[in-house]
Amino acid sequence: MKKLLFFSLALAPFMSACNSNSSETKTETTTDTVSTMPVDTMATTTPSTSALTDPQIASIAVTANQIDVDNGKIALKKSSNADVKKFAQTMINDHTAIIKQATDLATKLNVTPETNPTTQSLLDNAKMVADSLNNKSGADFDKYYAQSEVNYHQQVIDAVKNTLIPNTQNAELKSLLQSVVPNLEHHLEMAKELSSKLNK
């Protein structure tokens, strides 16, 4: 459960990358249920200057999508629940398509995605969540995966809408990020339905 918290905290850099103020993150843990999302006060602070460049934003976008592809592959391998497998396959297919769109655009714009502290933080924490997923099995795995997808998509949506899109300079990259939001929101609804069904 604490590893899911660490994963949630990984998205705090999304919110902090464009802010000059210090942040305070409060987290809660439970021993029996998947932990709730942490509160990040910086998410509501209007950034005074842009600290992310378009190559860095492209890197964050591709990495965030790849993480969900990777988690989906774990779910396909480990789950025997048909609904979980179907959800996982949709995540793999959709996020792979988004990655291709993003990398094709980066090539067209001659932009090389630039790894940055936010990207690395995402990767570091994704590894912890992947380790948690790999250490679980059966119904525990299914519930944990579904809830982690709810948390992850909510935080990615918030980050894309509130940080990445407002700070993107290139119009085509901004348009791509905007076009992805409905897909992310749909994934969130699907994840919530899956989690609700698994917890009945």
Added chain:
Amino acid sequence: MPFFFLIQFMKTLLVIAFCLLLICCKSKNSNNVTFHTVSIEMMQFEPDTLTVQPGDTIQWINKDIVSHDVSHFPDRNWHSDTLNKDATFIKVATDSFSYFCSIHPTMRGKILIEKSN
């Protein structure tokens, strides 16, 4: 001279009418069947409700980043192949029906048959 201008005016009207027919999104064949288009974009069917005549043809075109399909709702007793970007699916409407994307199940649409009197 006025007659000449009248002829020119009539010709212009004919050209405009012809152009309007060409750019209209519906085409009619000799059997009075209309061709409709539903665009799949930003995780929505647009329009999500379409009223047509019996025998009209509906084409769904996927303009989205991700793949979708068009499936009868709720039991999927007919469905398209998985539609990648720019792929299309065509169906002739004989009855009203609801449909959805079985890959993204909250995407829904309806085709309503308008029965002529």
